[in-house]
Amino acid sequence: MKKLLLLPIMVLGYSAQAQVYWEEESTGFATASTGVNEIRYVNEADVWVTGYDGSGGAAQFRVWAKSGDAGNTWTNGAINVGSTNLGIGSLSPISSSTAWTAAFPNTPTVQGGIWKTADGGATWTKQASASFNTGTDSFTNFVHMWDANVGVCGGDPAGGYFELYTTSNGGVTWTRVPSSNIPVPLTGEYGYTRIYETAGSRIWFGTNKGRIFRSDNNGLNWEAFQTPCQDFGDADLGAAFSFDDMDKGIMVFRDWSQYRSVDGGQNWTMDLPEGTIRSGDVTYVGGETGVLVNIGEDLIDGNRGASISGDDGLTWIDLGEAIDAVSAVEFFDFSHGLASGFTASAVEGGIYRWINDLRELLGTQNFQETKAFTASPNPTSGDLNINGKNISSVAIFDILGKQVANYNFGSVNAATVNMGSLNAGVYMVKVSNNEGTSTLKVVKQ
CATH class of the missing domain: 2.60.40.1930 (Macroglobulin (MG2) domain)
Known part of the structure; x- marks a missing residue:
């Protein structure tokens, strides 16, 4: 297949650090080296994740894990979409019992689409009206539900335009967005699994041509803007982006470059931040705070860890703690956050849980005068x-x-x-x- 978002494999061997900001928890996934590639909060306590093959073997894992106590303990299960030739593109929960998933085809003999669970992940039912059946062009990338009724799902161009559907009744009926509501795709352009962000009724997704598609009305109408990124999913040239509100966003590249937007992704300007920026995922902390968390490798040593910023990314503070996290980081608020990890076994590892308060940390550990340059x-x-x-x-x-x-x-x-x-x-x-x-x-x- 073409274009799954590339994910890094596990790297071991970090030195111990004195200060502890994260606590590693077990997701319970049975296979060693199962990574977490998506983190979706429902509220501060309820959160779901999906797992992937972090060994480098590229096997398709159709698995979920969820927590009801802010990531301290986890249960997990299979996302049964009826075929081993389907992979999981994204997950969108609205409660501890109800979630939707986007599944994509690994072979031309199966169709992707949208499945829903209403029993906490025990069973999954396909919502057939999001058909994704336009031959081999159909490839399902993401689904997002704002609430129990309103949602959008999207895939690659099929039949000459991006295959996007909206629903106002929880997916009982999905209606394809007309081509007149969507910018024409560039030659060879396609989207990626899980590369999307939301703020209010606004949603963005990125493509392999470095464009961001944006809808201001829950997916009914779309615009497209060229960004400094050449290809959002490329292992070397790609970038992660996050929005604090409907206008203010940040983009961090895998070459450690950083750009920001103040107009909802239409225009981007390059930053020259101070401190330790990292090449993995980045997220604004929930609540329009101006606070950011960035995970991945640093430029100087290549070590994996996390950095934080209290000024929209102008200054980054290296937490100095080695955590093997690159793929996903998400913060519901200042004291509830999670970062991707890898399982060592069914009872060890898988995810990092934030155990501090970012407000206190930024108040006491911003660059001190003795270290400021x-x-x-x-x-x-x-x-x-x-x-x-x-x-x-x-x-x-x-x-x-x-x-x-x-x-x-x-x-x-x-x-x-x-x-x-x-x-x-x-x-x-x-x-x-x-x-x-x-x-x-x-x-x-």
């Missing part, structure tokens, strides 16, 4: 002036993580490094003192 001019064509306290060393890395320069200082409050010989581009400048390190993003003209 500034760099100017930025952009620079030559000298870069770095100011801070007790600067001991400065290392410069290119966007691929290769160290291109290193400077050692005794203990100074101002240092100058020269970037004149470096090629034009974005660089990560790692500044250290006796309190730790901070990473600044600098543009060389």
Whole structure:
């Protein structure tokens, strides 16, 4: 098949950290190396996830897990959609008992579509009016329900336009959105499983051509906007995005670049954030807060962990705790959050549960004066002036993580490094003192 969202395999071997922000819980999935690729909150206590093959073997896992106590304990089961030739594209729960799933075909001999459970995942029933039956073009990507009645589901272009359906009665009837309501797909354009976001009645989904499709009325009418991303699902060029409200959004690329939008995804501008940004998933904390959580690998060391921001991503704080999370992170509010993990066994591992309060953490652990550094001019064509306290060393890395320069200082409050010989581009400048390190993003003209 073509274009499932690529997910990283498990990486082991992190050193222990002193501070604990997350607690690893068991999802109970029986197969070792089962990862979590989607996290959907119903409320602060009730949450569902779906599992995938994190071993690298690319097997199709049709499994769910859910918690009724904010992720402390989990039950799990199978998403029985009637065929082993179907994979799970996304899951949309509205309660601990009721959820919808989008299933996609792995072979031309089966049809994907939308299934619903009303008994907590024990049984699943297909909603046939979301037919997804336009030959081999039909490929189901996502389903989202705002409540028990109103929802939208979507797939790739079929019959010349994106296959999108809406419902106002819980999926008893799905009606295909007319082609006149949807922008014409680009040549070879398609969507991805699970790459969508919502805020209010607005919903966005991303494509392999780097476009974001947006509907302001629960999927009835659509617009499309080109973004800086070339292909949202690409393992190297892709990006994750999240919206704090109907206008303000952030996009984090797998090459550690960052962009933001203030007009609902129509336009994006590049950021030069300070601190440790990561290459995995990113999410705004629920409630239009300006607070972000970002998981995945850092640029300098390639270690997996989490970073937080209290200023819409202008500054990122590395939590310094190794968690093997890349694929999914979601926060219902400041104290209820989950990040993807991998099972070691049926009784060990699978998901990380947040055990702190982000409000307190941001209030006490934002960059302290002893660790704060500034760099100017930025952009620079030559000298870069770095100011801070007790600067001991400065290392410069290119966007691929290769160290291109290193400077050692005794203990100074101002240092100058020269970037004149470096090629034009974005660089990560790692500044250290006796309190730790901070990473600044600098543009060389």
